[in-house]
Structures are given as structure tokens and as C-alpha cells.
Amino acid sequence: MNKPLEGLLVLEFCQFLAGPSAGLKLADLGARVIKIERPKTGDACRQLSIKNLFVDEDSLLFHTINRNKESYAADLKNPDDLERLKKLIREADVMTHNFRPGVMEKIGLDYETVQNINPKIVYGVVTGYGNEGPWKNKPGQDLLVQSVSGLTFLSGVDVDGPVPFGLSVSDIMCGNHLAQGIMAALIKRTKTNKSVLVEVSLLESVLDVQFEVLTTYLNDGGKLPDRSGAKGSAHAYLSAPYGMYETADGYIAMAMGNLPNICAIINCDITDLYVEAGSAFENRDKLIIRLADTFKKENTKTWVELLENHGIWCAEVLNYQTATALSTYKNLDIEQQLDLGGSKIIKTTVSPIRLDNEKLFAAKAAPKLGENTSEINKEFELT
Amino acid sequence: MRPLEDYLVIDFSQFLSGPSAGLRLADMGARVIKIERLGVGDICRTLYTSNLIMNGESSVFHAINRNKESFEVDLKSEEDCEMVRELLKKADVMIHNFRPGVMERLGFDYQSVTALNPSIIYGEISGYGTDTEWKNKPGQDLLLQSVTGLTSLTGNADSGPVAMGLSIIDMLAGAHLAQGLLACLYRKAIKNEGGFVQVSMMESAYDFQFETITTFMNDGGSLPERSKKNNANAYLGAPYGIYQTENGYLALAMGSIPQLGNLLGCEKLEDYVDVSEAFDKRNEIKAILAEHLLSASTENWLSILEPADIWCADVLNWNALMAHDGFKVLNMIQEVEMMDGYKYKTTRCPIRIDGELLTSSKGSPKLGQDNEKIIKEFITQHTTANA
Numbered sequence: 040m041n042k043p044l045e046g047l048l049v050l051e052f053c054q055f056l057a058g059p060s061a062g063l064k065l066a067d068l069g070a071r072v073i074k075i076e077r078p079k080t081g082d083a084c085r086q087l088s089i090k091n092l093f094v095d096e097d098s099l100l101f102h103t104i105n106r107n108k109e110s111y112a113a114d115l116k117n118p119d120d121l122e123r124l125k126k127l128i129r130e131a132d133v134m135t136h137n138f139r140p141g142v143m144e145k146i147g148l149d150y151e152t153v154q155n156i157n158p159k160i161v162y163g164v165v166t167g168y169g170n171e172g173p174w175k176n177k178p179g180q181d182l183l184v185q186s187v188s189g190l191t192f193l194s195g196v197d198v199d200g201p202v203p204f205g206l207s208v209s210d211i212m213c214g215n216h217l218a219q220g221i222m223a224a225l226i227k228r229t230k231t232n233k234s235v236l237v238e239v240s241l242l243e244s245v246l247d248v249q250f251e252v253l254t255t256y257l258n259d260g261g262k263l264p265d266r267s268g269a270k271g272s273a274h275a276y277l278s279a280p281y282g283m284y285e286t287a288d289g290y291i292a293m294a295m296g297n298l299p300n301i302c303a304i305i306n307c308d309i310t311d312l313y314v315e316a317g318s319a320f321e322n323r324d325k326l327i328i329r330l331a332d333t334f335k336k337e338n339t340k341t342w343v344e345l346l347e348n349h350g351i352w353c354a355e356v357l358n359y360q361t362a363t364a365l366s367t368y369k370n371l372d373i374e375q376q377l378d379l380g381g382s383k384i385i386k387t388t389v390s391p392i393r394l395d396n397e398k399l400f401a402a403k404a405a406p407k408l409g410e411n412t413s414e415i416n417k418e419f420e421l422t
Numbered sequence: 423m424r425p426l427e428d429y430l431v432i433d434f435s436q437f438l439s440g441p442s443a444g445l446r447l448a449d450m451g452a453r454v455i456k457i458e459r460l461g462v463g464d465i466c467r468t469l470y471t472s473n474l475i476m477n478g479e480s481s482v483f484h485a486i487n488r489n490k491e492s493f494e495v496d497l498k499s500e501e502d503c504e505m506v507r508e509l510l511k512k513a514d515v516m517i518h519n520f521r522p523g524v525m526e527r528l529g530f531d532y533q534s535v536t537a538l539n540p541s542i543i544y545g546e547i548s549g550y551g552t553d554t555e556w557k558n559k560p561g562q563d564l565l566l567q568s569v570t571g572l573t574s575l576t577g578n579a580d581s582g583p584v585a586m587g588l589s590i591i592d593m594l595a596g597a598h599l600a601q602g603l604l605a606c607l608y609r610k611a612i613k614n615e616g617g618f619v620q621v622s623m624m625e626s627a628y629d630f631q632f633e634t635i636t637t638f639m640n641d642g643g644s645l646p647e648r649s650k651k652n653n654a655n656a657y658l659g660a661p662y663g664i665y666q667t668e669n670g671y672l673a674l675a676m677g678s679i680p681q682l683g684n685l686l687g688c689e690k691l692e693d694y695v696d697v698s699e700a701f702d703k704r705n706e707i708k709a710i711l712a713e714h715l716l717s718a719s720t721e722n723w724l725s726i727l728e729p730a731d732i733w734c735a736d737v738l739n740w741n742a743l744m745a746h747d748g749f750k751v752l753n754m755i756q757e758v759e760m761m762d763g764y765k766y767k768t769t770r771c772p773i774r775i776d777g778e779l780l781t782s783s784k785g786s787p788k789l790g791q792d793n794e795k796i797i798k799e800f801i802t803q804h805t806t807a808n809a
Contacts, residue, residue: 229612259481
């Protein structure tokens with residue numbers, strides 16, 4: 040298949056999640072991505088495990104984020120290694136890093152200097168909080184960025200206090216934004232033939248995720264989000280029935296919909312709480328509690344069938360076991376296998392983008408630290 | 423010069439997923455024309471979150487559709503369809519998020535459009551793909567969160583399912599579509615080839631969960647378990663979480679438990695010397711931490727932990743965030759103006775190119791506000807005479 044980024048060389052000086060997840064996206068779209076890693080330790084993510092899961096010497100997490108890449112070991116403080124890297128940079132189309140502000144300047148691989156080495160480089164930088172201001176040296180860590188961004192007041196119920204998203208959402212969105220910025224820069228470069236600087240930060244990315252609700256806040260006299268007190272409510276700015284309700288055997292999710300209509304279908308009397316369309320906002324909490332009483336009476340399947348027959352938007356709430364058993368999950372080819380050699384196999388996800396009617400499968404497993412150093416030295420005549 | 427200057431995007435999509443991709447391309451310099459239904463327009467215009475009405479339309483619509491033009495048409499009228507076809511002949515990108523089959527009926531499916539314009543990049547977003555058992559189900563954010571296991575990651579063990587309180591899957595699908603389109607625009611710039619980009623919300627939801635679902639796939643299918651209290655990631659040990667203090671909250675990321683105990687003056691924590699206990703005994707460790715942190719202010723704890731390089735932060739709401747110099751220095755807020763002079767504030771594109779903020783003062787379009795201009799500019803005499 041003719042992948043769009045074929046022929047492009049990306050050097051990834053990034054660690055952890057945000058930068059490397061952008062590298063993974065570029066790799067799946069056809070670029071050749073080489074991780075530049077510190078000898079002996081490498082990307083710190085190699086040792087960062089969840090549930091203590093390792094595959095050989097590296098964490099499963101590292102394997103998930105860094106498949107479809109190569110690894111080149113180099114010590115940025117060693118002049119010979121640095122010289123080799125500069126030669127490699129001359130051949131590259133893109134380089135990315137997520138060092139804290141000032142570090143690349145000290146090493147001599149900051150944008151200014153790299154432009155002299157390669158006047159056509161696309162140079163991508165990830166920071167936690169940008170390059171200026173009182174937060175510039177704070178660690179760019181996902182939970183902390185979520186915490187200062189106001190995001191933690193949007194999920195759960197009001198009595199819970201702040202509730203963070205249970206995934207590294209600022210890292211992941213920032214990686215998505217970096218990938219977008221790099222590709223836009225590559226397009227720009229085809230017209231100007233000149234280097235391009237792309238900068239993203241975790242904080243700006245997690246603010247972008249909130250752009251709808253922030254726009255409401257900015258034009259509504261600075262009114263803060265008002266989460267419901269009723270368990271299962273799913274959005275601080277949406278009215279009843281939006282949320283998830285316990286049934287006799289599980290949970291049902293209800294999207295936005297015409298409340299009197301829905302209540303007639305499920306036989307739930309709300310006449311005292313719902314007098315006009317605005318009641319769905321004003322009496323949101325009481326309405327959610329009222330609906331919850333009704334939903335407890337039957338099994339999820341009974342409700343979903345009844346409501347879907349009336350064209351109401353709803354779904355059963357699934358966990359990973361029930362979700363991955365769906366025929367739709369299987370037919371979308373969400374999984375692929377990576378071959379680690381020696382009959383070792385890992386299962387992971389495939390790129391979510393389909394191009395020209397094909398899924399972007401890539402079975403290449405993550406590289407061992409420095410796995411490709413000598414062949415890259417030879418190929419680019421670095422030694 | 424913006425990277426996508428001189429590119430034309432024809433956007434049939436509604437709500438959030440597709441239009442958020444259009445917004446990103448617009449901020450990168452493309453000209454984005456929304457194709458909107460006669461008399462009604464993008465349904466998002468009347469999709470209210472909270473009861474705030476801004477200049478007759480929803481705040482959400484204004485946030486998503488700034489920096490675009492609106493072309494109001496009746497896709498059931500042959501004359502209007504002919505005008506849209508003229509536009510598509512000149513377009514670089516087209517986007518839609520109709521359910522499978524709709525574009526085939528309207529005559530704007532991939533085959534028909536590439537017949538008009540072989541080098542166009544055609545992007546579409548579906549809920550569950552175009553050829554699956556669930557292809558006709560509504561691609562609605564909360565429902566996608568619910569059927570992909572995402573709601574078992576946020577909140578505490580006894581919270582039941584907890585949604586992420588934003589349309590996160592819509593935004594991810596939009597981000598992935600933008601990536602596919604940008605990749606194809608690069609290929610087009612090099613080889614002058616068109617492309618077909620398809621994204622589904624379900625695949626986007628799993629891409630978001632790629633770390634946790636990969637763990638599930640390789641760990642014998644065991645389900646994520648959130649901690650009893652102070653959960654922030656089902657797969658991470660103590661102290662990872664947010665804790666109440668005497669006067670607010672404190673977020674704590676990774677850190678050694680005995681070291682934390684020592685710094686915070688909490689002796690009980692100094693017993694957890696085995697690294698694996700941070701995960702295995704996280705409920706009891708978090709309970710001890712939670713009780714101890716209540717005894718002093720957030721500022722007090724930060725003044726002890728930050729100098730020791732412990733990863734921690736205050737927990738801010740938007741009022742506190744926006745009053746902070748760390749936020750102000752980002753210049754994240756911009757004011758935009760609609761054609762009728764109505765002004766509103768919103769966020770800007772989060773990406774900087776060559777040190778430039780990708781701001782734009784153009785507000786969202788009124789339904790059909792650009793019809794006259796677009797017809798004059800793109801529709802040839804020949805077409806209108808025939809119509």
C-alpha cells in the first residue's frame with residue numbers, strides 16, 4: 040500500500056507518552072521512526088510498567104507506545120555520539136523532543152542550531168506548560184496538568200470533589216496535536232522548502248479538549264460547571280436524561296433525548312418535575328433520581344430493546360470483557376498481533392485511521408534498546 | 423504563511439466530530455465551507471448545553487464552527503446539488519459524518535465524488551464503521567464511552583460506571599480524521615494523488631485506551647480495578663490521585679511511599695518499603711495519605727513537596743486557572759467576531775507553528791451567510807444558466 044508518509048525519516052528524542060504516541064501515529068502513516076535513546080537506560084518508559092507487566096526486559100506499556108519504530112542508542116553528552124547524531128539529523132525530515140526548556144540549548148540541538156545542520160527540518164517540541172511563565176519548569180505529568188486545567192470538575196458527581204479522567208488524556212491529546220502540527224509543517228515545507236518549528240504543550244492540549252465548555256464559561260459570566268449530585272450523571276452541562284442508570288442486572292446509558300417521550304415509553308411519571316422544556320435543566324438532579332428508580336425494575340436488555348424500538352438513543356454499559364466480545368469490535372479489526380520472535384506474541388491495537396479502504400496494520404514490535412544502532416551507522420555512514 | 427493556505431475544504435458534517443476536524447484545518451489556514459441544510463443548518467446550532475443562547479445559537483456551535491463559511495443548500499434540489507458538485511470539483515478535501523448509506527443516496531459518496539475530482543481527499547466519520555452489525559446505530563459520544571469499557575476507568579471502585587464529562591470520543595475521532603486528511607494532503611502535495619480517509623468513533627475510542635486495552639489483551643482478560651478512594655488511574659499504585667486538604671485539594675503523581683511519609687511527617691507510610699506495596703496495598707496507603715493530608719493546607723504541602731522534586735500540583739477550577747500567570751502567558755483565549763458584529767470569546771488552536779499562535783478573528787457563520795459570495799466565486803455562468 041502507498042502510505043502517505045512513506046520515505047520520511049523521523050528522529051524521536053521523546054520519552055514517555057505524549058511525544059512517542061505522535062511518533063507511533065507517524066510510523067503507522069508510513070514514516071520511518073528512529074528513537075534516539077540514552078545507552079543502558081533508554082526511554083524511561085521501558086521501565087514504567089502498569090500492573091508490573093513486562094515483555095522480556097521492557098514494559099508492556101513501552102511495547103504498546105513504541106511498536107513500528109527503530110532504536111538508536113546515543114549519549115547526547117558524548118561528543119562522538121553527538122557528531123554522529125548531527126550527521127543523522129542532516130538526513131532527517133522531522134525531529135521531536137520533550138526535554139524541559141533549556142536542555143536542548145545546552146546540548147546544542149536546539150532549533151536554531153539544528154536549522155544550521157538541516158535547513159529543511161521539521162522540529163517538534165512537547166512541553167508541559169509552554170516555554171515561558173511560572174510553570175515552565177514544572178514536570179509535564181498528566182494528572183498534574185489535568186489538575187491545574189479545571190478538567191477535574193467535569194466528571195463524576197459534585198460531592199466527589201475533583202475527579203480526574205482515568206486515562207492520560209492530556210498526554211494523548213497532546214500527541215495527537217503534535218502529529219497534526221508535524222504533518223501541517225511537512226505540507227508547509229513542500230511549498231517553502233524551509234524548516235518549520237512546531238510547538239505543543241500538555242496544558243494547551245487539555246484546554247483544547249475543553250473548548251466547548253470553556254467557550255460556554257467565557258460567555259456566561261464565568262459560571263463554573265455545576266455537576267449533578269445524582270449518581271450516573273455524565274455531563275455537567277447537559278440536562279436529564281443524559282447519564283448512566285443502574286438496571287436490575289447492569290447499567291444503561293441514555294444520550295440526550297425528549298424526556299416526556301422517553302418517560303412515557305419506560306412508564307415513569309415525571310409530571311410534577313417536568314412542566315416545560317427548561318425543566319430538564321432546572322430539575323436535572325431530581326429527574327435523574329426519578330428515572331433511576333424506574334430503570335432498576337428491569338434488565339438492561341429489556342430497556343435497550345424497548346427504547347431502541349422507539350428510536351431512543353441508548354446503549355448497554357459494557358466492560359472490556361463484554362465490549363471486546365461484540366461482533367462489531369471484531370469486524371472493525373481493532374486488534375493486531377506483534378511478533379516478538381521466539382514464538383512470543385503481543386496483542387495490541389491498530390491505528391484508528393483507514394486509508395484508501397485499508398487498515399494500517401503494522402506487525403513490527405517495539406525495538407530493543409539500541410537494536411538498530413549498528414545498521415543505522417552503516418546505512419548513513421555515521422562512523 | 424499558514425501551512426494550509428489555498429486549500430479548500432467542503433464540510434458536510436454536523437455536531438462535533440467532523441466539524442472539529444474542519445476547525446483544525448481552518449486554523450491551519452484552509453478555507454472551510456460548511457454545506458448546511460436549507461432552513462435548518464448544522465443541528466448543532468440548536469444543541470444546547472446549559473441554557474446559554476449566544477446570538478440566537480448554542481455556545482457549542484460557536485466554539486466548533488468559528489473561522490468557517492456557511493453555504494445553505496437543499497440537497498434534494500438538483501440545482502443545488504449541481505452547485506455543490508461545482509464546489510467539489512475545486513475542493514482539496516471533503517468531510518462528512520452521515521450514517522452509512524446517506525451519501526450514496528444523495529450522490530456524494532466516495533465513488534461519485536472522485537469521479538468529479540480524482541485528486542480530492544474524501545474524509546468520513548462513522549460511529550461503528552460502514553460494514554458492521556452496529557453500522558446504523560447512532561454515533562453518540564456517551565454511548566460510545568459506554569460500549570467501549572471507557573466508563574470503568576474513571577471514578578472510584580464503588581462509583582459504578584463514570585463517564586468522562588466531555589464529548590471525548592467525538593474529539594478524538596475528529597483529531598484522527600484531521601490526521602488522516604493531513605497525511606493525505608502531504609501525499610497530494612508530493613504526488614498529486616487523492617485519498618480516502620475513514621475513521622469510526624469505536625476505533626478512536628480504543629485508540630484512546632490503547633495502553634489499558636493492550637494490558638487487558640495480554641493479561642488474561644482481567645478487568646481494570648479502580649482504587650476504593652482517590653482513584654486517578656485504575657492501573658497505577660499509590661499515591662497517584664487527588665486528595666482533599668484542609669482548604670482544598672492536592673494532586674499527587676508517582677513517588678516513593680516511604681519518602682512521602684518522611685516528607686509529610688506521616689510515620690505510618692514509612693513502613694511501606696517494598697516497592698510492590700504501592701500497587702498491592704494502594705487502598706490502605708491512600709486511606710492513610712487521605713487522612714493525613716486533611717491536617718494542613720494545600721500550600722503547606724506544596725511548599726514541602728515541590729522543593730523535594732515530588733510531582734504534585736494544586737487542583738484549580740477555571741476561575742483560579744485563569745487568574746494564574748501560568749495560564750495568562752499562554753494567550754489561550756481569543757475574541758472572534760461574527761459578520762453581524764456579535765463578538766465572543768473562545769479558545770485558540772493549541773498548536774504553534776514557527777512561533778506563531780494560530781489565532782483567527784473570524785466568528786462562526788450565520789446559516790447561509792456566504793451563499794452569494796460562494797456562488798459568484800465558484801459557480802460558473804454555464805452552471806447557473808443550465809440550472
